[in-house]
Amino acid sequence: MEKKEILEKLSTAVIEGDKNLARESAQNALRAGINPLEAIDKGLSKGTEVVGAQFESGESYLPELIMAADTFNAAMEILKPAIEANKQQVRKEGIVLIATVKGDLHEIGKNIVATVMETNGFEVVDIGIDQQTLSIIEAAEKNKADIIALSSLMTTTMPYQKEVIEVLDDMKLRDKYIVLVGGGPVSQKWADEINANGYGETAIDAVALAKNLLNNRKQTVAMD
Numbered sequence: 001m002e003k004k005e006i007l008e009k010l011s012t013a014v015i016e017g018d019k020n021l022a023r024e025s026a027q028n029a030l031r032a033g034i035n036p037l038e039a040i041d042k043g044l045s046k047g048t049e050v051v052g053a054q055f056e057s058g059e060s061y062l063p064e065l066i067m068a069a070d071t072f073n074a075a076m077e078i079l080k081p082a083i084e085a086n087k088q089q090v091r092k093e094g095i096v097l098i099a100t101v102k103g104d105l106h107e108i109g110k111n112i113v114a115t116v117m118e119t120n121g122f123e124v125v126d127i128g129i130d131q132q133t134l135s136i137i138e139a140a141e142k143n144k145a146d147i148i149a150l151s152s153l154m155t156t157t158m159p160y161q162k163e164v165i166e167v168l169d170d171m172k173l174r175d176k177y178i179v180l181v182g183g184g185p186v187s188q189k190w191a192d193e194i195n196a197n198g199y200g201e202t203a204i205d206a207v208a209l210a211k212n213l214l215n216n217r218k219q220t221v222a223m224d
């Protein structure tokens with residue numbers, strides 16, 4: 001089967017909520033040597049975009065969103081071990097505290113970012129979804145995190161990414177952390193606006209960004 005066809009099948013599986021097709025296509029993707037992260041970005045995630053648009057236009061309802069998420073996760077059961085198999089046995093890059101912000105229950109993207117960062121040498125502390133600003137900051141302090149990674153999938157919860165940065169500022173902790181933001185509606189423009197250190201469109205971007213920002217920080221500290 002051709003790569004294009006497999007990616008289309010992954011997308012179709014999510015749109016139709018067909019878990020068997022999702023599992024079968026995930027297996028086919030791995031057999032065909034497709035990078036599991038490409039299978040996610042160019043396959044499964046394309047399906048969620050369609051489901052999201054159908055929901056927005058009133059063509060489908062909450063059960064369809066739930067089915068899409070379950071189907072995505074069924075494929076992830078097969079893809080996740082393949083991502084983890086590429087684990088880099090390198091020096092520890094840094095500690096990442098990751099959460100989905102207050103009021104937001106979306107976790108698929110956050111989980112992928114956590115897995116990919118872990119596979120690339122970061123220690124990841126995932127405190128889950130719907131996390132209050134103060135819980136996020138407390139967890140970052142407790143775990144001696146270098147990076148706070150905040151996921152938000154809704155325009156209504158994006159302001160809580162801003163709130164985390166503002167409260168860090170108020171607590172005079174802002175300079176201690178690299179704050180990365182991401183999730184569907186988040187953009188570089190938003191990241192600049194709220195004074196985040198970086199924005200990543202995908203999980204892979206998040207890794208590159210985190211490594212660069214940490215290296216820059218280490219160099220700055222060394223020069224001081």
Ligand code: B12
Nearest residue numbers: 052104105106107108109151154155182183184200202203
């Ligand atoms: C699946 C889904 C759900 C599932 C979530 C299940 C789960 N366990 O996560 C359920 C059914 C629970 C759900 C509920 C709701 N949802 Co919903 N959902 C979706 C859907 C279809 C897919 C989201 C998804 O998982 N995408 C796949 C992942 C892989 O993509 P991703 O999260 O964007 O992550 C990637 C990048 O963004 C990035 N990334 C993510 N996080 C981070 C963090 C950092 C730091 C970095 C660097 C990068 C990064 O990396 C990831 C991988 O590359 C979207 C549609 C869409 N277009 O996104 C709607 C969508 C997000 N939902 C929406 C809505 C409205 C809702 C509900 C309010 C519906 C309702 N009436 O109840 C509730 C809200 C519940 C709540 N309080 O949060 C809207 C939001 C609109 C808005 N206001 O902005 C959307 C956009 C649909 C739409 N077009 O209308 N939803």
